[in-house]
Amino acid sequence: MITxxxxxxxxxxxxxxxxxxxPAPACVTIREGWLRLPPGAMPMAGGYARIRxxxxxxxxxxxxxxxxxxxxxxHETTLVQGVSRMRxxxxxxxxxxxxxxxxxxxxxxxxxxxxxxxxxxxQLPIRLSLEDGRKVDGVLQVRRDAPARP
Numbered sequence: 320m321i322t323x324x325x326x327x328x329x330x331x332x333x334x335x336x337x338x339x340x341x342p343a344p345a346c347v348t349i350r351e352g353w354l355r356l357p358p359g360a361m362p363m364a365g366g367y368a369r370i371r372x373x374x375x376x377x378x379x380x381x382x383x384x385x386x387x388x389x390x391x392x393x394h395e396t397t398l399v400q401g402v403s404r405m406r407x408x409x410x411x412x413x414x415x416x417x418x419x420x421x422x423x424x425x426x427x428x429x430x431x432x433x434x435x436x437x438x439x440x441x442q443l444p445i446r447l448s449l450e451d452g453r454k455v456d457g458v459l460q461v462r463r464d465a466p467a468r469p
Contacts, residue, residue: 349457
């Protein structure tokens with residue numbers, strides 16, 4: 320039989336435990352996200368950002384998605400014997416305390432089949448999936464040109 324004092328202690332412990340499990344601030348962030356406004360009605364665009372890992376351990380990005388696009392994947396452009404080639408990247412490790420820059424001519428997001436009209440200034444959601452099951456949300460601002468770097 321459960322007594323009233325026992326139930327009060329149990330509820331207090333549950334409340335204490337729940338308050339101790341408040342979500343920690345995200346240690347992986349997407350910063351300075353943008354995508355270049357494609358010419359005309361192209362079915363694809365390139366997405367760029369800086370992914371920062373302020374966690375105490377390494378993380379691995381294994382996927383990407385967005386409610387604004389039918390398909391999103393991580394790609395890398397490389398120069399092989401003078402020819403520019405693009406390949407899909409299945410795993411993107413990011414060391415603890417490090418950043419990876421997604422930029423034109425290098426690592427980038429391929430954003431396929433837009434579900435929204437791409438207009439300059441619009442901000443679109445992006446979500447990265449990490450190997451440990453966590454999700455990282457950010458935004459990509461539609462721009463006509465690359466942002467100026469300091």
